[in-house]
Amino acid sequence: MAGKEVAVLWLLAVLGSVSGGKVLVWPVDNSHWLNMEYVLKELVARGHEVTVLLPSCFLILNATDHSPFRFEVVEVPISKKEMAATLDESFYFWFYEERELPLWKRIYRVIQLLSKLEAVTKTICDGVLRDKMLMERLKASAFDVLVADPLVPSGELFAEMLGIPFVYTIRFSLGNTVERLCGGLPAPPSYVPAILSRLTDKMSFTERLYNIISYFLQDLTYHHLFWRNWDQYYSEVLGRPTTLCETMGKAEIWLIRTYWDFEFPRPFLPNFEFVGGLHCQPAKPLPKEMEEFVQSSGEHGVVVFSLGSMVYNLTDEKSNVIARALSQLPQKVLWRYKGKKPEALGSNTRTYDWIPQNDLLGHPLTKAFITHGGTNGIYEAIYHGIPLVGIPMFADQHDNIAHMRAKGAAVELDFGTLKTEDLVDAVNTVINNSSYKENALRLSKIHHDQPITPLDRAVFWIEFVMRHKGAKHLRPAAHHLTWYQYHCLDVLAFLFTCAAIAVFILVKCCLFCCRKRGRIAKRKKE
């Protein structure tokens, strides 16, 4: 080989290794992983090396050879079975018990479940920190960036200990609380609804009052209930007084899984990127049997129905209410449902353990989507311009449906009191009344009309952080202020004191003058 060619090859190799960064990932179990995976796969496709720090108890993925990612398995003293049981218990609570228990019992159960989840997370975190060999290996690997989901603490702690910048990808942080309290995201309570409030950006006086109280209560709960133990843990591990929130606030970039097609306009910071819908893709062809069923619907089209991956069984009564409603629709229905087949299931309805949801929503014959209101499904509906019937269950789902309803693309139903006629009416409304379809298409157009796709933007910012070893130039100085400095309360107090002193002196002077004049007048009279 000629010397020149070798030099070129060598140059290419060097350039290649510069562009190929090393990414460390701290995943969160369940559907949150599915979200993150899209970004990670794209990073691999662009020549980066992605290493997933995988606790041995994780359910959603196994360390396999044919994965595009490398794995560092962390042995933890929790079995997959125990992990599944813990997650199931929480889910069972939100799904069945939450509606039925009296308030004090509900609060007690929430605290009980959260401390259980916290214990599991701490055990996993300990598993990483105690494994000295692993930590040494990670340090020696010299990663360029850590990607984490702030739903569960620990990622930011590892990044801090390894001395590498970190990026958050976040789908739902229990009510923009983490972004607001730790990321410094401004949220004026007059028009930014608090999470779980089910409010929109247009609020009456009483709604604003409710909103401000919600913010206040959430702040208290987070600082004094959820985060207290973690603050202590982080201080011990890092060997200096710190808090979980302070450590989280060091995130270079926050990739938020929504966009202005779904969000109400609100203030944000330069280190926040809204990348909602990055997992959406044009529809691929359906499996043959499914395509035949869809085609058999003729002019009426089909309705897609899914309550998410976590709802695998309903009570017999509920599933029959739903099945009866579906059987009265002129459309064909594809229902993702793993539970026992309800007796009232109509001939127009088929149940499936799993459906290719994105491909179905992108099918030209699909007329409506009945959903629990998870962000992934909502984004697939926005992407393809499909109107929704929302049956929210728990967590952020009520808020998500409230957003879509405010945008005129959804009708909302209450799962607890759901009747057959309600469901029939709701589906007929979003299909017969064209305003729902028009609004859904409008959102879809907004979603598609972006200079760079959400996935490219997400990957760009992770690469940016790798190239520049952070994104400190986007970090607001708000992080260095105390809460009273942030709101300028100290300045206001100073100004108020000045004004008070001025008024005091003025009043004193007046009184003095009046008294003097009074005395002179008195003397004159005498």
Ligand SMILES: *[C@@H]1O[C@H](CO)[C@@H](O)[C@H](O)[C@H]1NC(C)=O
């Ligand atoms: C991981 O492996 C276990 C046991 O080998 C298997 O039961 C489970 O289904 C696998 N999980 C995934 C997500 O592949």
Ligand SMILES: *[C@@H]1O[C@H](CO)[C@@H](O)[C@H](O)[C@H]1NC(C)=O
């Ligand atoms: C759903 O399934 C779980 C576990 O399989 C079971 O414990 C529960 O009783 C079932 N719930 C209903 C409503 O059938």
Ligand SMILES: *[C@@H]1O[C@H](CO)[C@@H](O)[C@H](O)[C@H]1NC(C)=O
């Ligand atoms: C909506 O259309 C269906 C047929 O597509 C019809 O059966 C139903 O009565 C209509 N509902 C309303 C309110 O117009």
Ligand SMILES: *[C@@H]1O[C@H](CO)[C@@H](O)[C@H](O)[C@H]1NC(C)=O
């Ligand atoms: C369609 O729905 C919109 C929004 O709910 C409503 O304002 C409008 O009156 C409805 N149109 C018809 C024909 O029912």
